[in-house]
Amino acid sequence: MPGLTIGDTIPDLQVQTTHGNFKLHDFFSGSWTILFSHPGDFTPVCTTELGKMAKFSEEFSRRGVKLLGLSCDDLNSHEEWIKDIEAYTPGAKVNYPIISDPTREIIKQLNMVDPAEKDSNGTPLPSRALHIVGPDLTIMLSFLYPASTGRNMEEVVRVLESLQKASKYKVATPADWKPGDPVVISPSVSNEEANTMFPQGFQTVDLPSKKDYLRFTQVA
Numbered sequence: 001m002p003g004l005t006i007g008d009t010i011p012d013l014q015v016q017t018t019h020g021n022f023k024l025h026d027f028f029s030g031s032w033t034i035l036f037s038h039p040g041d042f043t044p045v046c047t048t049e050l051g052k053m054a055k056f057s058e059e060f061s062r063r064g065v066k067l068l069g070l071s072c073d074d075l076n077s078h079e080e081w082i083k084d085i086e087a088y089t090p091g092a093k094v095n096y097p098i099i100s101d102p103t104r105e106i107i108k109q110l111n112m113v114d115p116a117e118k119d120s121n122g123t124p125l126p127s128r129a130l131h132i133v134g135p136d137l138t139i140m141l142s143f144l145y146p147a148s149t150g151r152n153m154e155e156v157v158r159v160l161e162s163l164q165k166a167s168k169y170k171v172a173t174p175a176d177w178k179p180g181d182p183v184v185i186s187p188s189v190s191n192e193e194a195n196t197m198f199p200q201g202f203q204t205v206d207l208p209s210k211k212d213y214l215r216f217t218q219v220a
């Protein structure tokens with residue numbers, strides 16, 4: 001069976017976290033959520049990533065987004081590790097919950113297992129996976145990075161903004177798009193519809209094919 005991917009509903013798993021036990025749907029429902037996993041507590045790259053996520057937590061809450069971390073180790077270990085994370089990244093407050101998954105059942109069901117990484121007992125470890133889940137509990141985007149590559153939190157903000165724009169307007173974001181740049185109008189929108197949908201106007205790029213599919217506009 002293929003693993004959980006974009007378009008799927010996040011499973012309603014019961015999880016234990018540093019902020020208590022809950023079901024994922026209770027936590028996720030009605031808001032955007034970023035769920036991100038880490039290979040293990042007290043490891044170098046993970047320590048930098050969780051600190052950076054904490055530094056960005058205001059950016060995310062301004063955009064109506066909740067954060068939920070995951071690392072397999074137990075909750076006592078997470079609590080101790082948070083002290084290191086906050087000490088390493090000045091100004092960072094780890095105010096989001098971190099799931100503990102000692103049996104690895106959660107990471108299996110969330111498609112967050114790294115097939116190449118095992119602990120000293122041969123038990124699978126999580127990859128650096130990240131799911132952005134929409135308010136309707138659908139996975140909108142997934143990253144899957146190996147243990148050796150830390151994620152770029154500015155990229156996480158960038159793709160989140162792209163997803164939020166596409167959920168609000170019939171638009172998409174082109175290569176290297178950054179927040180504030182023009183967006184492209186979806187091919188499903190005719191020029192007549194675009195005139196009504198985008199009263200601010202749009203520019204059509206003149207291409208050799210003379211097909212008018214590359215149309216730029218600005219949206220808030």
Ligand code: BEZ
Pocket residue numbers: 039040043044045046047117147148
């Ligand atoms: C790290 O976070 O640095 C790390 C974790 C597991 C394997 C390799 C690196």
